[in-house]
Amino acid sequence: MKSRTRTRTRKTSLKSLTLQFIPYAEISNLDSVNRIKKLLKVILANKIILLQGKLRADEETRLIEDTMALIGSVKGFKGIELAVLSPQISTNFFDNMKRGLAKMLIGDSDSITIIGPASIVREMRRDPNKIQLLLKKK
Amino acid sequence: MVLRIITNFFSRIFVGLFSRRNNLSIGFYGPPNSGKTTLANRICKDFAGKEIGKVSKIPHETRNIQLMEEINFEHKKKKMKFKLVDTPGIATKIDYEDFMKHGLKEKEAKKRAKEATKGVIESIKWLDDVNAVIVVLDALQNPYSQVNITIIGNLVARKLPVLIVANKMDLKKANLKRVEAAFPEYDVVGISAKKGKNMEEFYESLYRLVK
Numbered sequence: 001m002k003s004r005t006r007t008r009t010r011k012t013s014l015k016s017l018t019l020q021f022i023p024y025a026e027i028s029n030l031d032s033v034n035r036i037k038k039l040l041k042v043i044l045a046n047k048i049i050l051l052q053g054k055l056r057a058d059e060e061t062r063l064i065e066d067t068m069a070l071i072g073s074v075k076g077f078k079g080i081e082l083a084v085l086s087p088q089i090s091t092n093f094f095d096n097m098k099r100g101l102a103k104m105l106i107g108d109s110d111s112i113t114i115i116g117p118a119s120i121v122r123e124m125r126r127d128p129n130k131i132q133l134l135l136k137k138k
Numbered sequence: 139m140v141l142r143i144i145t146n147f148f149s150r151i152f153v154g155l156f157s158r159r160n161n162l163s164i165g166f167y168g169p170p171n172s173g174k175t176t177l178a179n180r181i182c183k184d185f186a187g188k189e190i191g192k193v194s195k196i197p198h199e200t201r202n203i204q205l206m207e208e209i210n211f212e213h214k215k216k217k218m219k220f221k222l223v224d225t226p227g228i229a230t231k232i233d234y235e236d237f238m239k240h241g242l243k244e245k246e247a248k249k250r251a252k253e254a255t256k257g258v259i260e261s262i263k264w265l266d267d268v269n270a271v272i273v274v275l276d277a278l279q280n281p282y283s284q285v286n287i288t289i290i291g292n293l294v295a296r297k298l299p300v301l302i303v304a305n306k307m308d309l310k311k312a313n314l315k316r317v318e319a320a321f322p323e324y325d326v327v328g329i330s331a332k333k334g335k336n337m338e339e340f341y342e343s344l345y346r347l348v349k
Binding site: 057058061064067069072078079080082083084118124125127 | 228229232233251252255256258259262265282283287288291294
């Protein structure tokens, strides 16, 4: 029994895991191509990105397209896991107007995006209020 | 509710422009293995007399766009013509080792993975060429997956009318309410494409989507 527990612990242990925080200000002035390039560069370095804000819908699909193109050309790269947490949309007109105005002035920075390489992150379980990161066994 | 009525109203005007030109294309989108081809096959069998593609338990069976150029839809005296576009499942990761777990040999699995990545890119490109979209989700899976949200977010940004199908409702663990809760602003129809369950309601919703 003891030896089985020991084996399991050894199998699930990770040597290190890097989470890289990217503030919204770091990508707000970049165009879509360079935003995605920046994110993929971090992912290819086997780091998990915590991005303040979120990508636009067209940028998200562009990220998926570029990811697919990289799977064939970068050895060991299997794609990404991606999840976005956004605040619940209020039904109050004035709340929405305030949020819309803030979005116009400082950008869409009230969400959090997590992107990780699929070789490290097995699954991201998302529900409206939380994201669970399930890591791959080494 | 009000938002849905307004969205549907504008969707109908938008799609109406295309349907009058008689070149309506309806795309079938969703994650891999949600039953897009199974549903497309059922529609094609019902209105064109033949199937569109092969289905399999192994994900990414559809790796190329499959077209049925002319579907002569007729349901309860409601008629329309459209082109059916069955797309490969959209995913953010593709690992050939996952295919090997389904019994494929390494060489075959690598080939399938390569084709699947191209299929995802092709699916995304085809978003420019469809006028309405059926998003097929597996009612057993968590609907909050980012792929689903990305697909639907993209359709909203393109102002395409959307109908969400919660498929595999014949299975015990299928959860229609969870899908409805995840996308409250859309019409969600629970069906089993494999068993032909609730297709009547689906055809009603399909007609409403584009007319």
